[in-house]
Amino acid sequence: DAGVTQSPTHLIKTRGQQVTLRCSPKSGHDTVSWYQQALGQGPQFIFQYYEEEERQRGNFPDRFSGHQFPNYSSELNVNALLLGDSALYLCASSSQQAGGLKQYFGPGTRLTVT
Amino acid sequence: AQKITQTQPGMFVQEKEAVTLDCTYDTSDQSYGLFWYKQPSSGEMIFLIYQGSYDEQNATEGRYSLNFQKARKSANLVISASQLGDSAMYFCAMRHSGAGSYQLTFGKGTKLSVIP
Numbered sequence: 386d387a388g389v390t391q392s393p394t395h396l397i398k399t400r401g402q403q404v405t406l407r408c409s410p411k412s413g414h415d416t417v418s419w420y421q422q423a424l425g426q427g428p429q430f431i432f433q434y435y436e437e438e439e440r441q442r443g444n445f446p447d448r449f450s451g452h453q454f455p456n457y458s459s460e461l462n463v464n465a466l467l468l469g470d471s472a473l474y475l476c477a478s479s480s481q482q483a484g485g486l487k488q489y490f491g492p493g494t495r496l497t498v499t
Numbered sequence: 500a501q502k503i504t505q506t507q508p509g510m511f512v513q514e515k516e517a518v519t520l521d522c523t524y525d526t527s528d529q530s531y532g533l534f535w536y537k538q539p540s541s542g543e544m545i546f547l548i549y550q551g552s553y554d555e556q557n558a559t560e561g562r563y564s565l566n567f568q569k570a571r572k573s574a575n576l577v578i579s580a581s582q583l584g585d586s587a588m589y590f591c592a593m594r595h596s597g598a599g600s601y602q603l604t605f606g607k608g609t610k611l612s613v614i615p
Contacts, residue, residue, distance in 0.1 A: 418601065427503075427590050427605030428544070441601050473542055486532060486594070488603065490544035 387412055389478050389491035397497045398466050406461040406494045410478030416440075416485060417459040419451060422473040422493070434459050435481065463496075471498045501526045503591050503606035511612050512581045519566070520576040520609045522591030528552075531595050533574040534603065535565065538588040547589075550574060578611075586613045 390409045398404050410417050416435045420428035430443035434453035448464045457478075463470055473495050477488040502525040512518035524533065535547040550558045550565045558565045566575040578585060588610050592603040 416601075418603075420603075425607075427592075427607050428603075430602035430604070433601045443602055475542075475544060477544070485601065486549060487546055489546065490536075493542040495542070 389414075389476055389489050391474075391476050391491040391494050393494060394492070395495045395497075397499060399499055400466055400468060402466050403462065403464045404466060404496060406463075406474050406476075406496070407458065408461070408476030408478075408491060409458045410476075411489050414478035414480045414489070415457050416479045416481055417453060417457065418477045418479070418488060419459070419461045420475040420477065421445075421470075422475055424472070428475055431461070466498045468498050471496060501528075501531075501593055501595060501604045503593055503604055505591055505606035505609050507609045508607075509610045509612065511614055512578075512585075514583060514613055514615050515580055517577060517579045518581055518611065520578070520589050520591075520611065522574045522576065522606060524572050524574060524591075524593050526572075526593065526595070528595050531593055533565070533567070534592040534594070535563070535574075535576045536590045536592060536605075537585075538590060538608070540587070544590070548576070581613045583613050583615060586611060 418433040419431040422428040432442040437453045450462045453459045473493045475493045476491045479485045479488045504523045531552045533550045536544045548560045564577045588608045590608045592605045
C-alpha cells in the first residue's frame, strides 16, 4: 500500500521564477493538504483540496496556488519566488469517509530559492 | 486564534527510560483535536497519537501516551522505554473540529535525543 508520494525531492530555483510541486495521496484518500515548513519551525498550513476545489486556505499570498486532479493527486504552484519561500513543502492526505482527522504526510519537497 | 506552545527546544533521555514532551494549547473552541507527530531527519511527518477534546480517557498507542489535562490546556506526550530510533523532532498540533476547519496548527517542535 503506497503512502503519500511527492516529487521532486529537492529543487533549486532563482528568485522570480515559478515552481510546481506534485503530490500523490495515499491509496483510498481523497483530500490533500499542503504545508510549508521553514527551517527550525513547525509546518504552516497553506491550503486543502477536496473534490478538486480549494476548501480552506491559510495565511499565504495569492502567489501560492494549487490544483487537484480527478485521481486526487495535487499540485502546488508558487509564482514570483522569493528567498523566503525556501522551505520544506509537505503534502498530507486524508480520507473524508474516515472522518478526515488522521493526515498522512509525504516526505516533502525541499525548495531552495537563490 | 489557535496556538500551540512547545517550551522544550531540546530534550535528552537515556535509552529505555521514559520521557515527557510538553505541549500547551490556546483555543476558545469547545471541540478540537490534538495530535503528536514525529519528524525524523528524512523530513516525513509520522502520526503518533490523537486526542479529541471530548475524549474522557487519555489516548495510548503502544509506547506513546498522551497526558491530556483539559483544564490546564496541556497535552503532553509520554514515550515509555525510549529507543535510539525515537531520536527525532516531535510536533504537537491542534485542529479545530468545527465545520469548515481542516487545518492543523503546529508548535515549533521539540528535538528529542536518545542516549545509549
